[in-house]
Amino acid sequence: MADRRVSIYVEDLADGVAVLRGNQFRTDHPFRATRQLFGPTVLDVEGKDHSTRKRNWLQDFSRRALASESYRSIIQRSMAEGFADARDHDDLMRLAVYVPNRVILLLLRCEDIDPMKHHERVRPAIAYLETNVKGPGLAEAKAYLRSALFKRDNGLFGGLEPREREAELSLLAVAGSETTTVAMKALLAFWAEDHDGFVRECEDEGVDAFILRLLRRDPPLGLATRYCSGEARVGETTFQKGDIVHVDLVKSNGGCPMSNGSASSDLTFGQGKHSCPGHLLAKAELTLLTERLMAMNRADIVLERTAAAPRPANFRHPSGIALRFAGEARSVA
Template sequence: MSVTGTAYSPDLTSDEFQTNPWPIYQRLRNTDPVHYSAQASAFLVVKHADVAAALSDRRLISDFPMRASRRLYGPTVLDSEGQQHREMRQLFAPMFGVSGVKRWREEILVPVVEEVLDAVGDATEVDFAEQIAVAVPYGVVTRLLGLPPGDAPWIRPRVKPLAGVIDLPPAPLDDARAAKKELADYWEHLLAERVTGERPTLIDLLVPPGQAVDPAQLSTAILFLLAGTETSVATISTVMHTVLAHGIEPDALLDDRFRTQVLRETLRWEPPTHSVLRYAATSMEIRGVRIPRRAALLLSLGSANRDEEAFADPDTWRPERTETRNLTFGAGPHTCLGIQLAMAEFDVLFERMARRYGRLRPGAPLAPLRGHVFRAPEHLRLAWQRRERIA
């Protein structure tokens, strides 16, 4: 059947949608769950069952030549399908599996978190977003990729335009291309002078020592740099924002089980990425709505995570929640490759903070969360009281 939908069509770039999309998602779930947005030139899919099915549906693909990320990076693990996609994932799987993450936890995660917290010193108030939420992911990813950690302040301003081009509304592609070229030139210089250590880094897997640098390999490395930083920056800020808003004390976060529940529920309740893009490889239907071949679909992870048919009382933040159908990290062939590493990073940070600080309070009124693909508080100041003895 053809799409007629309802007269209601939300403005996806409005302040309302960027800051409080939840009533909009609910209205669409109830009245128009496969909504065509002329503004986005895409179908917005908002029901949990439909999003979950679509993420595993082989008729919906990421590989599309006019996609902004494809035009910027070329074929990568993000924008490939089939055998090519499987081979790319298999290359990195050992580094992101259980044994790999166990190694990174001790060799990188704990030292980086301790270094970041040490740098704060005895300050009683910090700009949490910049001093902690940015510093930890960039400290981790630079080490994973074999980059000098001290270069992170130079790297981030060049990563931000790469993030902007896949956000909603998108930033200019020309800005992202210029930033990508700077990062590629920087990386080529480092690779020409690298000394391989005992343990390979991600860049050693992509560009084995002695091998000529392929632009496609550099593009994949730059994509990993983006994927491992800005989503984690958003998540860390959002978890702290949620902890403060709900009055959770550090002593509670010392409990491993409760800390894990807090992380998982926050990722469901306020995911850092609200939608992922797919394209129809063939004509198809979802809930009786015809999806033409080559049509774009925005699969709404944010709406799916608040669907009343998947979660009881979905708009309430409940760490003790037992439902496990959270779609924040995706599902199917394109499930986030770094999910275990990301969860370990968040766990180490909040566990080590809880050891050091016995009291957490907002240092300023909590700002609303904002954004769509990279959603986080606009700013976050934190007042804390150091424990006399580290727990």
């Protein structure tokens, strides 16, 4: 008998934690989509080599690694270039795309690749991860991500066999920046739309706690989707084999205390085996951007409203605003 395919949404925090930590809830979309793009990766938590893959990620993106001069210089350089690019194009929101992609490309030793062009080339892959629908340009994006460009000697994932390492490098080349891009857009929007609130929260809580709070109430990923491999009961719901379980991260996080500085109890970066292994890199980039925004004059930026589209379910890109540089602010170094 074939598995049933019933979609069930989980909106309670405790139930969401139970699903993400439950052994009977296994990886599904978007992780099965990543297998189509990259082959097995760290996202395949049931894979026999998952622990080895994740250990390499956690080592390469540890607090110690991110505190090193090499990582800090890459992030600082990317931020400086991102602000310069934003001024050149009179669009501060471009920074949210430029910086995370530039950071990843520099880590991959792909300094010669333009981050905005890179983002355009991988967009069909991002759309596939968002919708699980194979759209135009996907084959080209897949070939690009698996090309020799991203197999350079960069020191990342050195504890893996060549084939395993290539899959993780390809994954990093696209997934390593997209959620950070979404988070940066939300950060920029908050700064522009409620500048007083932005400053007050940063000063009252400190930058680190402020970022955790922002990500908790406005997570860059909206859904964590799992496949139920056998009958399981969570809270008041009984799941059957074949059920597709969508944990709503936005609504689930709504049940998490906002005053707590620790992010361990929310679902922004997953839970257990299903936790994000590169979240500290995103936090480091968001920290530097927050510090730069705190030092900026809000009057130097003009907020323009544009037609807003509904935020996607997975990569929750905000839309509907443009941030232009006012007068002489465009020429400030």
